[in-house]
Amino acid sequence: MRRSSLVGTIPLLLLLATGEAAAHAFLDHAEPRVGNKVATPPREVTVWFTQKLEPAFSTITVTNAAGQRVDTGKTRVSGNQMSVSLRPGGAGTYHVTWHVLSVDTHTTDGNFTFQVGQ
Numbered sequence: 698m699r700r701s702s703l704v705g706t707i708p709l710l711l712l713l714a715t716g717e718a719a720a721h722a723f724l725d726h727a728e729p730r731v732g733n734k735v736a737t738p739p740r741e742v743t744v745w746f747t748q749k750l751e752p753a754f755s756t757i758t759v760t761n762a763a764g765q766r767v768d769t770g771k772t773r774v775s776g777n778q779m780s781v782s783l784r785p786g787g788a789g790t791y792h793v794t795w796h797v798l799s800v801d802t803h804t805t806d807g808n809f810t811f812q813v814g815q
């Protein structure tokens with residue numbers, strides 16, 4: 698009885714261990730949502746990550762359909778989320794680019810778009 702329950706436990710522990718090792722900060726979700734359409738230009742973009750972030754080296758930049766930067770340049774970080782306020786940028790496709798340093802000292806980056814408009 699004891700032996701069989703131990704055998705069942707080991708694969709689970711291995712799975713948890715490898716899951717930890719691969720845990721960099723990746724994008725979990727965003728608001729506005731990735732690829733989504735919103736009626737009016739949002740006042741800010743917020744992104745949530747799979748790990749806590751180091752505020753000093755984590756940034757978001759946002760450009761509007763004309764390629765102009767519409768973020769204020771002041772990214773706010775709290776735990777595993779970060780936000781940046783936006784200036785009005787009109788309709789069209791917005792590009793969000795993020796760079797983060799997570800608490801495990803790894804950097805990751807990525808980008809996504811959302812639509813504003815009509």
Ligand SMILES: [Cu+2]
Nearest residue numbers: 720721801803
């Ligand atoms: Cu990592």
